[in-house]
Amino acid sequence: MDLNIRKAIYANISNNDQEQLEATIVDAINNGEEKMLPGLGVLFELIWNHSNEEEKKEMISSLESGIQNDL
Template sequence: MNPIIDLRQAIVNRVQDNSKEQLAEVIEGSVDHDEKALPGLGVLFEMIWKQSSQTEQTHLVDTLYQHLNTDAGAGAANPSPS
């Protein structure tokens, strides 16, 4: 078995029955915290990306690009290790 597929499925299984509020808590609890949460956020982002329209994907990329290319975003783009 492919360990990446197993990790994706484990993450989905862990959150699939969560309410909207619980999903928000998972995301908010993972942002700017332990790097162990980053693969989970990646899987959640992948799900969002696959279900987004081209317009929504463009908006996400624009938002990320703006964040990475501003003075405020420069420090966040290279966070210090936890």
Template sequence: MQPPILDLRQAIVQRVQSNDKTQLQEVIQDSVGNDERTLPGLGVLFEMIWKQIDAAEQSKLVEALYTHLQHLQPAAKA
């Protein structure tokens, strides 16, 4: 019999669920710009935020992302 499969979202939520606000901020700060292995965790946390905010807040986030992307140098083509 195979052990139960714990999906990635559940594993990430369980890892940070008992953290206080300071610890959550540290998790985010330590993950941003760090090893790419942390990106799925940030994605799960972002998804949780996205689902809890209204359309106006979502629009603000999209606008911030869009503005940031417009200031980046185009990626070199392989």
């Protein structure tokens, strides 16, 4: 079986507005189910690929802070 998660995620969100995209992210995080992680990964990949170097540095800094605060 050839399953392309990226294509499935893109198809599911292709017509979503900002409010719907936010709801998708919040729902996936609040739900806490492992099966949602690949979708969040695809969304993060989209964000990363469309961010400039300063935005990427901010994300890494935020990630580092989050990891340190959650340990």
